[in-house]
Amino acid sequence: MNADTLLVLLYVLVLASFVGFELISKVPPTLHTPLMSGSNAISGITIVGAIVASGPQDWSVAKWLGIAALLLATLNVVGGYVVTDRMLQMFKKKKK
Amino acid sequence: MFEKDLLIKIAYLVASVLFIMGIKMLGKTSTARKGNILSAVAMFIAVAVTLLDSQVLSLTEILITILIGSILGTIAARRVEMTAMPEMVAILNGFGGASSVLVATSEYWRMAHNSALTMEAIMIITVVISVIIGAVTLTGSFVAFGKLKGIISGRAIMFSGQHALNAILFLAAIALSVMVVLEPNAEVYMIGVIVIALLLGILTVIPIGGADMPVVISLLNSYSGIAAAATGFVLNNQVLIIAGALVGSSGIILTQIMCKAMNRSLANVLLGGFGQTKAGVTNESGEEIVVKEVGVEETAMLFDSASSVIIVPGYGMAVAQAQHIVRELTEILEKRGTTVKFAIHPVAGRMPGHMNVLLAEANIPYDKLVEMDQINDEFANTDIALIIGANDVVNPAARTNPGSPIYGMPVLNADKARTVIVCKRSMNAGYAGIENELFGYPNCLMLFGDAKSSMTKVVSELKESVTA
Numbered sequence: 346m347n348a349d350t351l352l353v354l355l356y357v358l359v360l361a362s363f364v365g366f367e368l369i370s371k372v373p374p375t376l377h378t379p380l381m382s383g384s385n386a387i388s389g390i391t392i393v394g395a396i397v398a399s400g401p402q403d404w405s406v407a408k409w410l411g412i413a414a415l416l417l418a419t420l421n422v423v424g425g426y427v428v429t430d431r432m433l434q435m436f437k438k439k440k441k
Numbered sequence: 442m443f444e445k446d447l448l449i450k451i452a453y454l455v456a457s458v459l460f461i462m463g464i465k466m467l468g469k470t471s472t473a474r475k476g477n478i479l480s481a482v483a484m485f486i487a488v489a490v491t492l493l494d495s496q497v498l499s500l501t502e503i504l505i506t507i508l509i510g511s512i513l514g515t516i517a518a519r520r521v522e523m524t525a526m527p528e529m530v531a532i533l534n535g536f537g538g539a540s541s542v543l544v545a546t547s548e549y550w551r552m553a554h555n556s557a558l559t560m561e562a563i564m565i566i567t568v569v570i571s572v573i574i575g576a577v578t579l580t581g582s583f584v585a586f587g588k589l590k591g592i593i594s595g596r597a598i599m600f601s602g603q604h605a606l607n608a609i610l611f612l613a614a615i616a617l618s619v620m621v622v623l624e625p626n627a628e629v630y631m632i633g634v635i636v637i638a639l640l641l642g643i644l645t646v647i648p649i650g651g652a653d654m655p656v657v658i659s660l661l662n663s664y665s666g667i668a669a670a671a672t673g674f675v676l677n678n679q680v681l682i683i684a685g686a687l688v689g690s691s692g693i694i695l696t697q698i699m700c701k702a703m704n705r706s707l708a709n710v711l712l713g714g715f716g717q718t719k720a721g722v723t724n725e726s727g728e729e730i731v732v733k734e735v736g737v738e739e740t741a742m743l744f745d746s747a748s749s750v751i752i753v754p755g756y757g758m759a760v761a762q763a764q765h766i767v768r769e770l771t772e773i774l775e776k777r778g779t780t781v782k783f784a785i786h787p788v789a790g791r792m793p794g795h796m797n798v799l800l801a802e803a804n805i806p807y808d809k810l811v812e813m814d815q816i817n818d819e820f821a822n823t824d825i826a827l828i829i830g831a832n833d834v835v836n837p838a839a840r841t842n843p844g845s846p847i848y849g850m851p852v853l854n855a856d857k858a859r860t861v862i863v864c865k866r867s868m869n870a871g872y873a874g875i876e877n878e879l880f881g882y883p884n885c886l887m888l889f890g891d892a893k894s895s896m897t898k899v900v901s902e903l904k905e906s907v908t909a
Contacts, residue, residue: 346561346567347563351563354673357686361682362689363690364686365689366690366693368461369464369468369690369695373470374785374793374797375470375797375801375807376469376797377695377792378530378792378795380467380691380695380794381692381793382533383464383467383480384467384666384688384691385530385533385534386481386484386533387460387666387688388684388685389484390484390487390680390681390684391537391540391668391672392487393487393676393678394675394676394678394681395540396488396492398543398548399497399499399502400497400499401551407551410543410546411544411547412506414541414547415506415510417539418510419506419511419514421533421534421536422514423511423514424514424517426480426518428518430477431519432801435801435802436807
């Protein structure tokens, strides 16, 4: 990675952080818990890195680490989305 | 091959847009569920195209691992009790942090053991940052999980020289990180960095008292996002950076909201020790608190003649599983024309918004739940404030007693109601470990007993008075 690439990535980081602050600053307290578990699931995006790290055919240390990362990231992603949906379903039901 | 890479990159862009839209929709009650599904779709797209990556040569074990993780994750998410949501979020956070550490370490290992690759300093720095944030998230979340679950004492654990030890470890982590950059092929330094970061995660969460858990959970949530973004730098992958930054900023905002609700600065929370030194102090005036007890029949009579009731629920209500009987009480009172509202303190429960979820589970409509700022002036015109399982959030000492450790914290003015009924198991102090002078107020009546059985008796008394 050279300095130019790093700079581009920093741009992405800074701009995405601003978007995040703008989007989330006005969330009603009712949604704080689902927002947290839902964003928690999003942070499981490292699953993408884990898949790449698990990619090689030979069973090296690097691959074992990747597989372990993949298992934990999958738990994070799937568990997070399912539990968030479960909560939001309850909120929805009671609108009647 | 080139076209496949391009396809993957475009798909990542689509996923990033969907994540942003998803999190935006997650902020409105009417669209929240769709938003969550949208972000799940984004995740699915990101995962699916990554499987096409030219570095991914062995699909079998990857798919098996994903399958196992999905099954376990679904089972856990379906079974978890709503009272245990903070623990669930804490442990999932820990997994996210662990995953970041493992991915960064794996990347490092691959490079360190391939003589054809030279490791650039920038690359190594991103790996080290990713490893440190991930490791702190991992152990910090597990300590928070242990505290919430009661495996580790919920009180602040402090020992002399704690801050000095943290400072030394922090400096050691920096020194070792420099060594990793200078000697990238010597794994011992990298392992040293990981071990110290894991220790720092434990040591920074251990001195934080149980009452501050909403802040800690929000902050660790933010860390898990930052860790994912750092991993994005390691892998030169923008979707990780964007998704990570969104989570990082949402966590920081929630942390700020929680700090404000407790009138504490973030630094104050992180340095810890709250509620520990003060645990031995009784009420500040030095007098013993004399309380007035009330029985269920009398409580029912009070409700019978009340025309307005505000219920202040706390975590204790959820632990006693009293939320369903509370809903029944609400329905009975409303049938008689009594207005019933719920006053929700921002830090009621063990994580931001926890009380709202628990009441939603009991089918209490969310328009009945009123935020602190909106309801605080109404207590003065209310006949009965019923406090179930809450304590510190209604302590008037926060307004009146500058000597109290919670002085300045915004509280619900339940003491202003004409009659205050406190449903509580015993005279034990609240989670913050502070006595509550409200209990000695002349308009305050204590209804001792388990919240669920007390409320059940009150409800049946009320029902009888209808038929009689």
